[in-house]
Amino acid sequence: MNYLQVVQVLRRTPGGSNFDQREQTSSRAAKPFITSHLMRPLLLLDIDDVFCLNRPYxxxxxxxxxxxxxxLSLLWHPPALDVLEPLVFEFNPQIVVTSSWLRLMLLSSIEALFRASGALWLANGLHPEGEALQASGKTRLDAVDGWLARHHHGEPYVILDDTLSGTGLAGSKHDRAGRLVMCRVDIGLLPTHAERIRWALGTTLR
Structure with a gap:
C-alpha cells in the first residue's frame, strides 16, 4: 500500500466508505484465527494517550x-508498543477499538492505518465487530458496557484507556475486577502496566 492508497482509504467520503466496506470484507476473510474467536480474550483498546501521545502527530x-x-513512522509511541506487542502475541486477543478516532474515520480505515504503519499485529487482531463507538453525550463506560452486552461471551478481557477520555471507567465494575488499565495523559502505556494486562487476559471471569 503506497502513500496515495493510504490517504484514499483513510478519507471518510462516500467513495471512501464503499472502499472501506470492500477492504473490511476481504482483509478479515483472509485473517488466520489461531483459536475460535469465542475463546480468545478481548482487548478493548483506546488509542490517544495509550500508544499515541500526539507528539508530533x-x-x-x-x-x-x-x-x-x-x-506513519512517528504516529505511535514506541515504548508503549514495546509493552503491548508481546502481550498481543502471548494471548492473541481480539481487539476492540474504543477510541474517539472512530468519529474521524471508519474502523476499516484504522485497520488500514495499522497495516500501513507496520502494526500488523494490531490489524490482524481486530474483532469482527471491533468498534465500540462512544455516542454523543455518553461516557466511555457506556460504550464499553454496550459493546460487551452485545458481543461478550464470557471471555477474559481487559480495557486499556486513559484518565482523560476514559470517562466513567475509574471505579467501575471493570476497575474493581482488575480489568482496567488507565494510562496517564502524555505518558501512555508503561511496563508497569504489563502485569495487570497479563492477569486480565489470562484469567477467566468468576
Whole structure:
C-alpha cells in the first residue's frame, strides 16, 4: 500500500466508505484465527494517550487530506508498543477499538492505518465487530458496557484507556475486577502496566 492508497482509504467520503466496506470484507476473510474467536480474550483498546501521545502527530493529523512524509513512522509511541506487542502475541486477543478516532474515520480505515504503519499485529487482531463507538453525550463506560452486552461471551478481557477520555471507567465494575488499565495523559502505556494486562487476559471471569 503506497502513500496515495493510504490517504484514499483513510478519507471518510462516500467513495471512501464503499472502499472501506470492500477492504473490511476481504482483509478479515483472509485473517488466520489461531483459536475460535469465542475463546480468545478481548482487548478493548483506546488509542490517544495509550500508544499515541500526539507528539508530533495524532488522529486529527491522520484525518487530513495531506500527510507529512514522516507521519506513519512517528504516529505511535514506541515504548508503549514495546509493552503491548508481546502481550498481543502471548494471548492473541481480539481487539476492540474504543477510541474517539472512530468519529474521524471508519474502523476499516484504522485497520488500514495499522497495516500501513507496520502494526500488523494490531490489524490482524481486530474483532469482527471491533468498534465500540462512544455516542454523543455518553461516557466511555457506556460504550464499553454496550459493546460487551452485545458481543461478550464470557471471555477474559481487559480495557486499556486513559484518565482523560476514559470517562466513567475509574471505579467501575471493570476497575474493581482488575480489568482496567488507565494510562496517564502524555505518558501512555508503561511496563508497569504489563502485569495487570497479563492477569486480565489470562484469567477467566468468576
Amino acid at each position: 495524532g488522529g486529527y493529523d491522520v484525518a487530513q487530506k495531506e500527510w507529512p512524509s514522516d507521519l
